[in-house]
Every structure is written in structure tokens, then in C-alpha cells.
Amino acid sequence: MSSLRAKIQDVFNEPACEQNRGKDAKARKEGCSKPLTPGAAAGGCAFDGAKIVLQPITDVAHLIHAPLACEGNSWDNRGAASSGPTLWRTSFTTDLTELDVVMGQGERKLFKAIREIKEAYGPPAIFVYPTCVTALIGDDIEAVCRRAAEKFGLPVVPVNSPGFVGSKNLGNKLAGEALLEHVIGTVEPDDAGPYDINILGEFNLSGEFWLVKPLLDRLGIRVRACIPGDARYLDIACAHRARAAMMVCSTALINLARKMEQRWDIPFFEGSFYGITDTSEALRQITQLLVKKGADPEILGRTEALIAEEEAIAWKKLAAYRPRLEGKRVLLNTGGVKSWSVVHALMEIGIEIVGTSVKKSTVEDKERIKQILKDDNHMFEQMAPRELYAMLSEHKADIMLSGGRTQFIALKAKTPWLDINQERQHPYAGYDGMVELVRQIDLAIHNPIWRQVREPAPWDCQPAVREELPRTKSEIATLHAVQEFAGTTADDLGEC
Template sequence: MENRTEIIEDRKDFVCYNSKNKKSKLRCEENSVSGAVSQRACVYCGARVVLNPITDAFHLIHGPIGCAAYTWDLRGSLTSGSELFRNSFSTDLSETDVIFGGEKKLRAAVDEIVEKYHPKVIFIYATCIVGVIGDDIDSVCKMAEEKYHIRVISVKSPGFSGSKAMGYRAACDAIIKLIGENKSTKKVNGINYLGDFNLAGEVWVVENYLKRIGIDIVSKLTGDGKYDEIIKAPEAKLNIVQCAGSMGYLANRMEETYDIPFIKTSFVGIEDSINSLIQVASLLGDGETVKRAEELIESEQERIKPEMDYYRSRLEGKKAAIYVGGGYKAISLIKQFKDLGIETVMVGTQTGKPEDYEIIRQITNEGTVILDDANPYELEKFMLEKGADILVGGVKERPLAYKLGVAFCDHNHERKHILAGFGGAVNFAKEIDLTVNSPVWSYV
């Protein structure tokens, strides 16, 4: 690694400048370096990210009220059903509960939820304090299931027990527990859509594309997911995985348990949307299905071409920095920027895998800064060093960009406009243009 800027000694192996002459050996999939003020969230937050969008699920946080407040309506996912999943229910553990245990409070909370709302499924999350005091959540769940004949599932997610990716895994284990481990003898010619959380309605966009080419979605995991759909997941012939960082583990578990093969897809950007549609049509359909997919792609490309040409003319030559959760999104964003004539000069993820970083190395230019689990200091230093005009990230990165006088695009939890599919590509280009070419920067 070229030492062009000062970083914490223990972080040096997690940062590199891309070189085409040698493989960038970037460390990843490890716990955050102590003292580095990681941009990652905790294990509990990772579990909530995955499970929160299930529309008829109830989320009971066994821990202090702060944990429930921290993840309230975390994903902001859109729903075609109940809105109750947006609420966080908490046992509100206090100092007395830490000393004497909180199981009694937990049982009372479950009783109250069942009495008031009659839910089909309750997820109970173990937070840091519960991991320390050792409440037996599994036994509370078992007793509640026997008493009320509904699903009550524990999520082992003490925040200190690993990284955000460990929370994804805990959530995926809970989903397998919800579905059960029995294989389905009945199979339908449809897919399970894994790893899209329907932040602005993207699940519905993809569902519409697939319906137009004759393919049904059996279950959505977890954006706009519903209990009655999710338990039918073993009936699908194929799993498609949008976010491999959060759902790759679940796809592997489902292949082992239910014999459902999976492919990685992305509907972020024009190139990846095209590839994904053709791939799904080829695997699940016949020649006619592939033909319908090709016709859909051709009509959508023709529809958006004038707008994309306009935005490309306004954005060519700009420089972008990317810092997002998973590797799949970073890869898709690099391709989108390239399509708009924008060079990616810095790219990082919170939970990227070695294969993600290898693809990133191949599709970015020499000298591009690649980071795993960055901290605010690193993001600021490299954005300034590389002269980035815009940062694409999440809510935690927004203040960093604005403080430096750099444009920002939210590609994570809080956005309310669609960024998937062909229409999403236009929305993305429009937002980049609005923020990069805003007159406000001439005053900074």
C-alpha cells in the first residue's frame, strides 16, 4: 500500500490503492478495529435491518429503551399490508432488571402484545445487556408458542458479539426457524426474492418486470414480506439474491435445507437490470420467456434513452466516492457512474467479501482507493485527496460530505424515491445531477 495519507496503523491492511499489476490484498470480514469509530452498526442493528420489513411481524426488543429507539422504523420500507411493523416494542430494561433478571418483564411484554394485537409472529431480540445477564429468551419463546399457538422466535443479536454481518446471519437463522426445515414436495414455477427491503417500492418494480415476462414471486424476503407468503418459500424453484451481504447466508441455508438453487442478481442500474432479467428468464422460462424479457428490455431502454443522454452530457468528467453497506451495491453503483461518464475514485463497504473487492478492483481505474469498514477520518481524507465531487452513502455519511462541501446522494435507509430498474436509473441520474450541479457549491 502506498502511504499517501496518515491512517491508524491497525487499519492499513483494510485500505489500498487499486493496482492492475497485482491483486489488492484487502483485509475484510473482520471485527472493527477498536478506537477507529467504525461507520458500521452493531449486530442487533444488522438483525433489525433484515427482519424489520416483514409487514405482519412484531419486533420486541429485550433491552434498554435506547436500543428500540435506535432502530425505530429502521428501514422505512414500504408495505402493501399492515403498518404495525414500523413500531418497536421494548421491555425497557433498567438497572434493577440487570441485577435481578428481565425474564418476568419479557413474558409480560409478550402477553400484552398478544392480548392487544393478536400477531402471527413475534421476533424477540437479545441486546447487549441480555447477552451479559443471560436471560433465557429461548425458554420464554417456547412457553409463549405453547400458550398462544403462534410463532415466537428469538434473535440472538447482542451488539458486542461481532459485526453487523453477524446480525444478518442471526436474522437469517430466525427466518429459517420461521419457515421450518421441512422440504416441500409441491413446487411452483416461481422465485423467492431475497435481499431487497422495498425502501421506496423497488420490490414492486422487480415484481412487475417478472410478471411481464411470465414469472411469479412466491415470497419476498424481506421487503413487503408477509408471514403467509414466507412460509411457502420452500415451494419456489429458484432464489434470486439482490443483497448477497445480508442474504447470501440465507440462500445457502435454503439450498441445503429445501434444495432451492440461487443466483446473485442486481436491479440497480441498467446493465445489471438487463443481465438479471435475461438470467432469470433463461433459468426459469423457455424461449418465449426470454423473448418477452428481451422485448421488455428494448422498450424500457428506448423509453429512458433521451433522459439518460441529457444527464450524461451534464455529468461527464465528474468524480464519485462510494461508501455503502454491501459489495453488490458498490459494484452496481460503479457501473452506473461509468454509464454516466463519472469516474469512481473511492469505494468502500461495511460488509464486503473478498470476491466483491476483486470485482471492484477489476472494474475501477488504477489509483482508486478501496476501503473495508472505513471510519469518518478515512472517508474525509480520501475524498479530499481524490477530489470527489459527490459521495454516495447512507445517513451517517451525509454530514461528512456536507461539511467538506461535497454533494451527497442517499442510497440507503432514508430515501423515498425508486433507484432500481430502468426508471430507477433515470431517478439516480437526476438526483446526481441536481446535487452535483447545484448552485449552492459555488458559495462554499
């Protein structure tokens, strides 16, 4: 537990974070995350964050040393995709029971589970995740993993991030620490070259990195390791021989990028593959870093030629959507890198941004938003559901882009909604991804269902009542009774 405490303090004291550098030594140790409220999810615990970062490593067995519910609640919480192995889709847990806890059988049960996975599946490595229960009862996960690795002849990696230590974002960083300590640098590749790069913080959601990788392949650039999207254990173990790195989500893995630069001299930059301009700029920065590290400068010219070709194709496809979407208002209720990269991407085709959430964004992210929007009036840290509903119901936005948790607010306000978070079904990265994003926005906004749901319901419409119709006292009494039952008066009745 003391080693875990030291790791947490080291992560909080992150020198690569500009916001952290502005604090004094005491404030840095306190970190940026708000303390968790007992019994509250707070957007995910540290265990959840570590699982998010590591589970997309597709050929590894991920073993949860905990009661069954911990694995059940954390399984399949990212829509990452694999081009090959499917072992990561299999759930492994020690299924700790009350009797195991009372009798002290946790470590024995964990060792047995590792042996069974080795014999049944033969994975290149096994990642072991303790959770709150096993951390609190004092199971020595690291000792069991060392013994199992010696016994079975394969890497058994302890990922020490029980849920109670902090937020999901802290778990992301602790997962990066586990890779640094136990995986990266453990294998020497025999094919290292001057065009090898790492992509960090890319999760390959809905397979969207597959829209970017062909561009790198055409330039002769090899992705040594994409961490974690569609990754393989051996690729990550050899990642220390890359010449440069691109950081996609610094909120999650900035500590990994910085320490790889310190240990193995791998320079990195933060970029985005969302939008035409940002994709082009990312390709330029990748090749510029490679040239600085010894690659042939001719790659710069080939990069510009590729960018010109791909941009021309993308803009031609987007031209069909501009008349339909120009001037449309979008509300972004997301965070992190998407809070600025998607903003820039949408503004390129004339869409107006009426607001963007910066709840999970870094200081650098917020500065980018200010530069793109020219002010910070459209940025909000957090918007209560009631305020979000009021904004949408007053038609201040034509569509909302967000995650699944706020979709029902948009639907209640009868406003189009598009999923842009990890549960999304369509890839939005790269040039083709930008075209797909615009296509989906166009389909959502112009879906005829919205015109229908905004019309008054039939039972809210009363037929026009003419004065000459009631001719008898009984007819008048009946009409008044109907009006009283419906809560209307004669003046309220009219055509709908």
C-alpha cells in the same frame, strides 16, 4: 448460550463464501469480522444487524426483551417501506429495569408482554430479540417462546443475537438462521407454481423494489417471498417452495441462500437491480434458472422483448442528462453491493469514478469492481475523514455519493453530496430508478448554491485602496489601525 456459540461458529464457517473457502479450518472458525472494542459501536452490534434484517417483515410484532434504550436506539434504522401492514412500525419492549434484573423477573415479564401483544394486535407471529443485558443474566428466551407459542397458539420466534456476540453483519446472518430454524418451511402453500422465485437481501429502501416487481409481473414471475423487504410472515413460511432465488446482498444473507439450496434445491445467483445493464442481466438470469427448473423456455424470448423495450425507454430519458454529466467525477463512499453495481450504472452514461469504498464488500464484489474499472487503484478500504476532506476540497471529485455520516465532510468541502445509503429518500433500483439516480445527481451538481458558497464571503473582501485617498496623517493612522486589526497589509487589500 452453547447453542448460540454453535450457530456463530457455523456462520463463520460459511462454505458459500469464496474468501472463506481459501482459508484453513482454523482460520474459517475465526470468521472475517474484526473483534468489537468494548464501548465502541463498530458500525452496529449483532442485535442491530438482526433487527435490520427482520423488522421489514411488516405484519409481525417485533418485541425487544431488554431495557428501553435498546429498542429506542434500534428503531427505524432502515428506510424500508410497506405496501400494507404497519405493525412493524410499532415499538414493543419489555422495558427491563434494574429491579427486574435483581429480582429475576425478566422471563415472567417477557411472557406477559407476549400475551398482551397477542390480545391487543393478534399478529401472525411475534419475534423476540434478547440483547446484552438479558443474555448476560441468563434469561431462557427459547423456553419462554416455546411456552408462549403453545399457550397462545401462534409462532413466537426467538432471535438469539445479543449485541456482544459480534458485529452488525454477524447479526444479519443470525437473523437468517432464525428464519431457517423457526419460519421457512413451516407452512405448505397450495398454489406453488413453476414461476415462483425468492428475492433475498432486498430491503425495499424507499420502496425501490416496487420499481422492479412490475417487470417480474409482466413476465408472469411471482415473488414468493422478498426477504425482508415488504415481506409477510406467511410468504416467508412458504418460501421453501420457490423454484429459484436471487441474492441481492450476499454480505447479509449468503448463509440463508446456501442452506435453502441445500435443503429445498432452490438454486440462486447474486445480481443487482442498480443500473440498466445489471437490471437486464438480473432478469435474464432469473428466467434462465426458472427454465432449468422446468419452466417453459418461451419465457426467455418474452424476457428479451421486455428488456429491449425498457432499455430503449430508459436510454431515451438518460440522453437528456448525458451532455450535462459526461466527464463528471464521482466519489463513492459506500460498500457492499453498491460498491460495484452503482459504479457500473454511472459509467454507462459517461460519469468517471475517482474512487469507491470496499469496506463492506465481499471478495466477489471487489473482483467485479476490478473488471469494471480495469484496475484496483480507485478502490479504498477506508478513508479517514481528513483524507476525504482533502480530496474533496482539492476538487478531485464533482460529487460524493455516500451515507449520512459523511455528508458533513462534503458540505464543509463545499462539494455536492447525495445520499445513496439506507436513509435515502428516492428509489434507485430498476430502469426507472437509474433515471431517478441520474436526475438527482444532475440536480445536486448543478444546484446554483454551490457557486454561491464557493465565492469569498463579503467580510473577506476589502475594497481597493488608492494611494491618493489618504491625505492627512490622521487618515493614514486610521487606515493602518484598520489594517492591523484585520490582520492585513496594504499589499493584501484589493478588489474581491
